[in-house]
Amino acid sequence: MYDIVIQTEQLFAHAGMTGQTLMLASRMAVALTVLGAACVIYLLCHRLIVPLMVRMAEKTVMEWDDILLNEKTLRAASHIVPGLFVWMFLPDVFASYRSVPEILSRATAFYVVLMSMRLCIAFIDSFKGFEGERRTAKQQYFHTFCGVLKIAIIFISVIVMLAVVIGRSPLTLLAGLGATSAILMLVFKDTITGLVAGVRLTSNDMLHKGDWITVPGTEVNGIVEDMTLTTVKVRNFDNTTLTVSPLTLVDGSFQNWMSMSEGGGRRVKRMVFFDFHSIRMADDCMKRRLSEKYGMREEEMKGDVVNMTLFRRYVERWIATRDDVNTGMTFFVRQLEATNTGLPLEFYFFLKQKEWKPYEHHLAAIMEYVYAIVEDFGLKIYQRV
Numbered sequence: 001m002y003d004i005v006i007q008t009e010q011l012f013a014h015a016g017m018t019g020q021t022l023m024l025a026s027r028m029a030v031a032l033t034v035l036g037a038a039c040v041i042y043l044l045c046h047r048l049i050v051p052l053m054v055r056m057a058e059k060t061v062m063e064w065d066d067i068l069l070n071e072k073t074l075r076a077a078s079h080i081v082p083g084l085f086v087w088m089f090l091p092d093v094f095a096s097y098r099s100v101p102e103i104l105s106r107a108t109a110f111y112v113v114l115m116s117m118r119l120c121i122a123f124i125d126s127f128k129g130f131e132g133e134r135r136t137a138k139q140q141y142f143h144t145f146c147g148v149l150k151i152a153i154i155f156i157s158v159i160v161m162l163a164v165v166i167g168r169s170p171l172t173l174l175a176g177l178g179a180t181s182a183i184l185m186l187v188f189k190d191t192i193t194g195l196v197a198g199v200r201l202t203s204n205d206m207l208h209k210g211d212w213i214t215v216p217g218t219e220v221n222g223i224v225e226d227m228t229l230t231t232v233k234v235r236n237f238d239n240t241t242l243t244v245s246p247l248t249l250v251d252g253s254f255q256n257w258m259s260m261s262e263g264g265g266r267r268v269k270r271m272v273f274f275d276f277h278s279i280r281m282a283d284d285c286m287k288r289r290l291s292e293k294y295g296m297r298e299e300e301m302k303g304d305v306v307n308m309t310l311f312r313r314y315v316e317r318w319i320a321t322r323d324d325v326n327t328g329m330t331f332f333v334r335q336l337e338a339t340n341t342g343l344p345l346e347f348y349f350f351l352k353q354k355e356w357k358p359y360e361h362h363l364a365a366i367m368e369y370v371y372a373i374v375e376d377f378g379l380k381i382y383q384r385v
Contacts, residue, residue, distance in 0.1 A: 265350030
């Protein structure tokens with residue numbers, strides 16, 4: 001580089017320049033040439049090499065190179081190459097000046113460290129491409145580890161950049177951090193507690209990305225979109241997004257509906273109150289009507305039988321015949337303790353339809369049928385006037 005500077009000085013001397021003007025003009029010309037070459041290198045990387053590598057990765061049968069060698073990571077790497085080029089050549093252009101080479105060297109080194117930090121973070125973020133819609137416990141562990149690794153990279157990069165600015169060794173600065181550990185604990189308090197809470201969530205297999213959760217006392221009722229060290233982001237079914245800290249979930253309580261979604265059915269537990277004045281013995285007319293309309297057998301209506309007993313037997317048998325009810329799971333119609341608002345009957349069964357809309361429609365169809373046949377059994381549903 002020194003030879004290029006001398007040759008440039010000779011060219012400018014032939015043009016009639018002398019003294020300080022000659023030295024400054026020649027060095028500025030070489031510096032602009034170096035910066036121009038760095039811009040050309042950046043454009044080559046940005047416009048040619050990056051798209052070429054992305055296409056090459058897409059044409060391979062392997063999936064990991066498509067994820068790791070993504071466009072965002074490669075473009076982050078393309079910022080480092082011109083920085084290294086400037087760092088190698090630009091300070092030598094001003095070698096005859098006392099402090100300029102050192103300032104330029106530190107400035108370009110600062111830029112290279114900053115872009116390297118950005119590249120590392122982009123590379124770590126690219127591992128999210130290996131995740132599915134719902135993270136496994138191992139994937140969540142790895143996601144948490146990546147979050148810690150990004151914090152460590154940012155912390156180390158800040159130390160290195162600070163060392164570059166003040167001209168000290170990074171190891172010297174790291175050695176002096178022992179006295180400031182209490183301050184660091186305060187700064188990273190939420191991160192540390194979030195990390196511990198996140199590990200507890202994943203180690204006990206309590207929560208994954210893609211789970212449907214509800215948190216009592218809050219408006220959280222939706223699908224977990226992301227879990228970080230400090231927040232759990234949930235998209236509610238009304239398309240609003242809420243965040244809650246992992247520590248809140250661990251220290252408090254929350255309901256995870258995924259076991260229901262992956263199980264054999266979604267539970268229905270409905271309670272209906274009946275007027276006490278409508279509960280009576282079934283007469284012959286009622287027995288004949290129930291036999292003709294609902295197929296009640298004579299043997300189950302012999303003697304003195306209460307109309308509510310016949311109603312419970314019929315509804316329980318009718319529920320067992322429905323295709324949308326999972327009869328392999330618990331189902332029954334039972335009487336609960338009497339109240340001053342009537343005698344409650346509880347309808348307990350599991351529907352095969354677990355998605356929200358089909359579940360609500362099938363549940364409504366069953367309960368509407370129950371409400372409609374109550375009168376045929378001589379019963380009345382309690383309704384406060």
